[in-house]
Amino acid sequence: MRALIGGSGAPLLVEAPVPEPGPQQVLIKVAAAAVNPFDLAIAAGTVADYGVARRLESYGLGFDVAGVVDRVGEGAPFLPGQEVVGLAARLELPTKAQAEYVVLDASAVARAPRGRTAVEAATIPLNALTAWQALDRAGAGAGRTLLVTGAAGAVGGYLVELAALRGARVVAVAGAGDEELVRKMGAEWFIARGGDLAGSVRALVPGGVDAVVDAAVLGLAALDAVRDGGAFVALTAGAAPVGLRGIDVATVFFRADAAQLAEVVRLVEAGQVTTRVAGTYPLEKAADAHARLAAGGVRGRLVLVP
Numbered sequence: 001m002r003a004l005i006g007g008s009g010a011p012l013l014v015e016a017p018v019p020e021p022g023p024q025q026v027l028i029k030v031a032a033a034a035v036n037p038f039d040l041a042i043a044a045g046t047v048a049d050y051g052v053a054r055r056l057e058s059y060g061l062g063f064d065v066a067g068v069v070d071r072v073g074e075g076a077p078f079l080p081g082q083e084v085v086g087l088a089a090r091l092e093l094p095t096k097a098q099a100e101y102v103v104l105d106a107s108a109v110a111r112a113p114r115g116r117t118a119v120e121a122a123t124i125p126l127n128a129l130t131a132w133q134a135l136d137r138a139g140a141g142a143g144r145t146l147l148v149t150g151a152a153g154a155v156g157g158y159l160v161e162l163a164a165l166r167g168a169r170v171v172a173v174a175g176a177g178d179e180e181l182v183r184k185m186g187a188e189w190f191i192a193r194g195g196d197l198a199g200s201v202r203a204l205v206p207g208g209v210d211a212v213v214d215a216a217v218l219g220l221a222a223l224d225a226v227r228d229g230g231a232f233v234a235l236t237a238g239a240a241p242v243g244l245r246g247i248d249v250a251t252v253f254f255r256a257d258a259a260q261l262a263e264v265v266r267l268v269e270a271g272q273v274t275t276r277v278a279g280t281y282p283l284e285k286a287a288d289a290h291a292r293l294a295a296g297g298v299r300g301r302l303v304l305v306p
């Protein structure tokens with residue numbers, strides 16, 4: 001099969017064996033696989049610097065997949081022909097989701113949302129699960145105030161929507177042109193990026209917000225907007241500030257969770273969570289998709305189609 005690998009600076013399209021599903025695993029024929037900032041770090045070979053994977057010559061690319069179950073390993077609760085989404089969460093596999101086929105643990109797979117294309121569905125797993133798990137860690141529940149930086153980004157959009165659904169009151173920070181978008185997603189307050197963030201937040205929420213999820217990697221500038229004893233959730237390894245003023249600082253790294261993924265799929269079907277696609281590319285044009293994502297300003301996910 002054709003598969004993308006990275007590690008030497010750019011995504012490379014190679015011929016690789018179709019992986020075999022073991023017990024509790026499924027082989028998925030890939031219909032669409034989104035490109036995430038993490039793929040850029042893996043392609044560049046810098047992922048080992050962050051302590052999240054060993055240093056290897058190459059890694060498979062692609063975390064998000066939408067496709068059709070092709071074969072089922074012993075005990076996996078799926079059937080061939082089922083349309084599914086999944087998260088290829090094991091970083092060190094030689095091939096992952098940006099390929100013609102991928103093997104996933106059944107515990108990383110859920111049925112695909114009805115009424116959405118595979119391209120739309122492929123934008124869900126990594127970013128929605130990261131948002132879900134970050135909100136859990138931030139304690140973003142009913143009546144709590146939450147600052148989301150990078151709110152117009154792929155993770156940021158899910159953070160705003162899922163936090164609002166939990167009843168949290170969201171302050172969103174994004175580019176001035178993103179106000180309508182993030183308000184539609186459920187932000188109660190909007191702050192245009194680039195000014196005095198803590199001052200602006202404290203003018204809206206006296207004393208500071210209960211928690212921040214810092215998807216734009218603003219660090220101390222975002223911590224200053226949190227109340228004493230609140231929570232700071234970083235999403236980038238090595239980017240968390242020191243927990244001054246009793247603030248609980250944590251870094252959340254996504255994990256596969258079929259139950260959470262199934263719940264997000266249900267919310268997508270109900271129209272309560274949005275899928276956003278910025279463009280599609282064939283596998284052989286992956287380098288173009290990487291360059292476009294690296295240039296910034298992309299709203300929604302770029303998706304590769306084998």
Ligand SMILES: NC(=O)c1ccc[n+]([C@@H]2O[C@H](COP(=O)([O-])OP(=O)(O)OC[C@H]3O[C@@H](n4cnc5c(N)ncnc54)[C@H](OP(=O)(O)O)[C@@H]3O)[C@@H](O)[C@H]2O)c1
Pocket residue numbers: 036037038126127130149150151152153154155156173174175193194215216217218234235236252253254296297298300
């Ligand atoms: N820990 C995990 O498990 C995990 C999982 C997924 C992603 N991540 C990380 O989370 C971060 C966000 O990922 P993503 O996929 O959502 O990326 P993305 O779609 O590129 O979104 C990032 C957003 O932040 C915006 N931004 C940049 N600087 C900003 C600032 N100063 N103020 C406000 N907004 C700003 C960007 O706007 P422009 O495009 O206009 O610059 C963009 O909208 C990345 O660092 C990624 O590596 C971590």
